[in-house]
Each structure stands twice: as C-alpha cells, then as structure tokens.
C-alpha cells in the first residue's frame with residue numbers, strides 16, 4: 419500500500435475527481451477521520467494514510483447491517499474448506515475401508531497425549547507410565563498380526579478392516595495396565611477387538627480375567643490363541659448375566675447404547691463392584707447415564723473426547739466413574 423501514500427483517499431479511487439466529490443467521500447468516514455480528511459482536502463494537504471481509512475471503513479461496515487453480507491465470501495470459504503476436508507475423508511473411507519459399524523481409526527497426536535493425561539489423573543499414575551502402556555499396545559506386532567490373519571479368515575471379512583487401529587481402546591488398555599484388576603467385565607463383544615486389547619493388558623499384568631458379554635452368539639471371533647485363555651465369552655442379554663458375575667474391578671459398558679439399557683447395566687453391576695471398582699462407558703458422548711449414576715452413588719466422573727485422525731467420524735470417548743482414593 420506504500421505507493422498510495424501522499425494521495426487523498428478519494429483521489430486514490432477516482433484520480434480525476436473534483437474537490438466536491440472528495441468531500442462527499444470524506445463525509446462517509448467517521449467523525450475523526452472525516453475531520454482529518456476534510457481538512458486535508460480543504461487545505462490541499464495530501465498526506466493521508468490509506469491504512470487508517472481502510473480500518474475506519476471496516477469498523478463502519480462491521481457495525482452496520484451489511485456486516486454479515488460483507489463477510490459472506492470469507493465465511494463461505496471457511497465452511498467450504500472444512501466440508502471439503504470431511505468430504506475427502508468420507509470418499510477415501512468409502513473406497514478404502516470395509517467397515518459399516520464400530521469404526522476403527524487412529525487418534526490425532528495431541529488427542530492421544532490428552533488421553534495419557536486423562537488416564538494419569540483418573541488412576542493416579544505418573545503420565546510417563548501411562549505413555550509407556552500406550553506404546554506397549556502400539557508396538558504389539560503379535561496382536562496386529564492376529565487381528566489381520568483372523569479378520570482375513572473370518573466369515574465377516576467383507577465387513578471388517580484387517581489393519582488394527584486401536585483409537586479409544588488404547589485408553590482401555592492403559593487403564594487395565596494402570597489399575598491391575600483381577601476381574602474385568604465388558605458388555606458388548608462384537609468382533610472381539612476390545613476384548614483382545616483388554617486381554618492383552620491382563621496378560622502383560624501377569625494376572626486377571628475378562629468376562630465379555632454379547633447377545634449375539636457369533637460375537638468374539640477375534641478372541642483366539644493365548645488371549646482366549648484369559649477371556650470368558652458369555653452369550654445372552656447383559657442384564658441377567660451381570661446380576662450374577664463374580665466381583666468386578668473394572669466394568670465397561672459397550673453394548674446396547676440407549677440411556678435406559680446403559681443405566682440398567684450400572685444398577686445391575688453395582689452390587690458386584692469391588693470396593694473402589696472403576697466403571698467405564700463407551701457411550702458417555704451420547705447419554706448422561708454414567709455421570710447421573712456416578713452422582714447418585716457418590717462417585718466422581720470424568721470424560722475424554724476422541725478426535726479421530728483422518729476420518730469423517732467425529733469420535734466417541736471414554737467416560738469414567740470412580741470412588742475417590744481407592745486405587746493404589
């Protein structure tokens with residue numbers, strides 16, 4: 419803009435304009451700028467800063483009813499960029515992935531770091547320990563191979579990706595490593611990806627068993643090899659089964675995601691929870707069932723929200739309810 423210094427604002431727009439026309443434009447500016455501009459025009463002074471005039475004009479427009487119209491092009495560009503990126507991810511997913519439900523993805527790096535701090539706070543473990551637990555799972559080639567090979571052999575291979583992406587299950591794994599439970603109960607087994615992760619953490623702990631419950635009798639096909647040795651797969655509705663399980667150190671709701679069923683699961687498992695038992699929800703992004711139950715039973719509640727990397731899905735999260743000062 420420097421080359422415009424030394425010209426009247428009006429002259430800049432219409433170099434041939436008369437002094438009268440100049441004054442007309444000057445009248446449209448704010449009081450301070452107008453006085454300056456009128457004086458400059460009248461006295462023939464032509465030292466006028468285009469940047470200050472532009473700023474004044476912008477302020478004038480911003481406070482006028484025309485503001486949203488003036489901002490429309492930049493707003494369209496912003497929302498367009500956002501939606502174009504979601505559209506690109508959606509098309510890529512449609513082409514590359516076979517999943518139709520229970521999606522898998524990686525976490526954005528900062529989101530993963532927040533997850534480590536979240537688990538460190540809830541379990542009262544140093545964050546570096548938690549980061550180490552997460553790395554264990556991420557570097558577990560044996561588990562990845564098992565997921566790949568079992569998926570490729572399974573009857574549902576057309577609807578599942580063979581690449582293991584752990585997303586929030588990374589948090590489940592780290593929690594089990596941090597609190598070293600004797601008995602973990604998961605409702606909702608599906609393919610068994612979560613069960614594998616939980617079983618892998620128990621194996622690393624050196625003790626503990628997982629009970630996983632699903633209403634679908636073909637659920638859990640991924641649970642094989644040494645992982646199956648620490649897992650009891652139960653088939654049926656979760657509510658009657660929960661009412662009869664052994665003492666539970668960590669409970670994970672991941673079955674029928676309705677407020678009613680979720681709440682009934684917490685009530686069913688409550689008498690079975692060990693002193694200081696930890697309750698996790700895979701549905702806390704969608705219902706307030708866990709925080710409500712936590713409040714009714716005098717527990718604390720915290721929530722971490724997922725941010726999937728390079729995926730159109732907006733993510734779920736991990737809700738946790740726990741009693742104060744019980745672990746460690």
Ligand SMILES: C[S@@+](CC[C@H](N)C(=O)[O-])C[C@H]1O[C@@H](n2cnc3c(N)ncnc32)[C@H](O)[C@@H]1O
Nearest residue numbers: 606607608611612632633634655656672673674
């Ligand atoms: C979101 S998937 C579970 C995902 C699994 N936890 C994982 O990490 O991959 C939900 C599962 O809950 C099961 N389910 C639905 N209603 C149920 C019920 N009333 N009792 C037990 N399982 C149920 C479904 O059959 C389905 O396999």
